[in-house]
Amino acid sequence: MKFEVTILGSSSATPIYNRNPTSQVLNINERLYLVDCGEGTQQQMLRFDVRGSRIDHIFISHLHGDHYLGLIGLLSSLHLNGRKKALKLFGPSQLKEIIDLQFKYSETTLQYELDFFATDSTQSQVIVINDDVTIETIPLDHRIPCNGFLFREKKRLRKLLKDELERIGVPIELYTSLKKGADYTDPKGKLYKNDTLTTDSDKPKTYAYCSDTLFNPQYFKQMLDRANETHHTTALQAAEIAVTVNAKRLLIGHFSARYKSLDDLLEEAQSVFPNTALAIEGKTFVV
């Protein structure tokens, strides 16, 4: 099953030339999930061929402008482009008020249903369950209510040992139940346990999007630099978290305009967690 993330923007605070504020799009089994929608996200979608009509879920981590100022424009364009399909939007409760106000004064009545779900930054919640994934919020420690989002692939079906099934002569119409774990009894009454006919499925993949957060301030007191003042983690701290949670891979983003080159950040994170990559715009990472 396809499970990949494309970076649309990875700058923090203000856009700079050739770098846009935060936004990412996940493609999970050909369904698109947009995570944050900084200013300029629509342009980035055009640039990297991400069609808005294919997005049915949008997640906004928090209400700092670099994470959502592109949202109203995107919602408007979907309306102007004739969208009829409902769109689910997840974000802090005040986001609804902001959107309602903007559409009120532009006298816009959306042609599609906008289903808003207010996230809670005090506890984790499961906010989406479908055939492909479960999506949960990750409450983060930021100056204003903020959530990350955890995308967890649904447990996959067991893998068939085709040669063995053919040798025994298991009817093809039973394959689906075998994948779900059923045993097989042949016409003579001989029982075949499921684990002799199938193997374990691949482990479900997960992707955790953690936007702005402060990490373990006591431990990182020696690093009281601008990152702490602005309630962000440094690249090093992000790497530290990746080690703690046993991650396979780390993408670092939300780059400050102060950094002309990002190589130092990458090296810093890699010194702690080698499998770190830069969330460069336009790059797609397979989870």
Ligand SMILES: [Zn+2]
């Ligand atoms: Zn922020």
